[in-house]
Amino acid sequence: MSDLVEKFFTPDDRKRIEEAVRDAEEQTAGEIVVMAVSSSHHYPAANLVGGMSTGYLLALAAALFSGRDHMWDFTLFFVLFFILCNELIRRSWTLKRLFVRRSDMAEEVEEGALKSFYSKAVFDTVDHTGILIYISLFEHRVRIVADKGISAVVEQREWDDIVQHIVRGIREKRQAPAVVEAVRRCGAVLQRHVPARPGDRNELDDRMITRQ
Template identity: 40%
Template sequence: MPRQTAQSFFTPEEQARIEAAVRAAEARTSGEILPMVVDASYEYPRTEILAGGLLALALAATLSWIFGQASLWVFLPLYLLGYWPCTRLIRNLPDLKRRLIPAAELAAEVEERALLAFVEQGVHHTRDATGILILISLFERRVHVLADRGINHAVPKETWDEIVQLVTAGIRSGQACEALCAAIKRCGDLLEEKFPRKADDSNELPDLILS
């Protein structure tokens, strides 16, 4: 089964539904909502190096014991020959690779990726500092919501946790598009209450980014 990417995570019809949900939410508020899907928040090269190295070590040790009477001169060439294929194997088995990474590291990398996207996409440059980023990171299977300073003083952190749980549950149940649209509507409700639309509002951010 081919690995799912950000570009293929939503069908064209689902992408259109998400963009429509963003436009509908932003029509009621001066805030900006940016859903974003990325393949991964980080490449985790250390995991590939360590896990691939250990796998190559185990294979070389086993083969040298069976066929070379545990000779160091048999072990070393086998290890050197096996190291690169083993690291590539770990890279190409994302489910295994993810299980080898501590949960805290996965969460930290997704949060860092969200902060980077927040700056790169200009979410922090909206006129009233009322931008919201909803980041879905596929490799880590995590969702992160980041709101600008104009919103955070008015909305408790628990609200963003609820939105994360809403999207995460939808992805797990195979209803990612419906869940994301519901999360966008929820963000629109929050923004409408605190930051109603102004007469001269304009669309300052994209309605969906797949990266």
């Protein structure tokens, strides 16, 4: 399956996002980490459900149109179409999305964001002022996870507005400008609540983290 991160964010896009992070952090004691993943989960059940349902319908149609209504003929058609459809869904993000429930996507993105917050050590700042902008492209979902030094002073609705800005950008195929603007907005929020102080240092890498 193709790497959506490579498709959505060019090397130049990533450089612009890195520069936006660096500029935003100059005005705040907060730290911003941007991470983009192709998907938060492989959703293997979607391959099975999609392969079985479409395979069944195609096998039924093939049996009817061929005039071969014996059970063994239908079974043969079903096996062939199941294998074909299963493989097509496994290889296509667009087809797979048809067989994944929105609630499952929301749950996997939430879990992926929280796991990444810890695995990428976004919590590892002196005053717990790191935030993670987690972008999951297959699901078209974004989460902003803030450490306790930020969540104690910033209301969730401020992050929700920024999240929706990125989601709209992804859907409108202008993901890079949307992320750059989102980083700028995050920087403005952090500047209001945790402004830069003398002696502040850059505690987390500014480069965009990517994962297929």
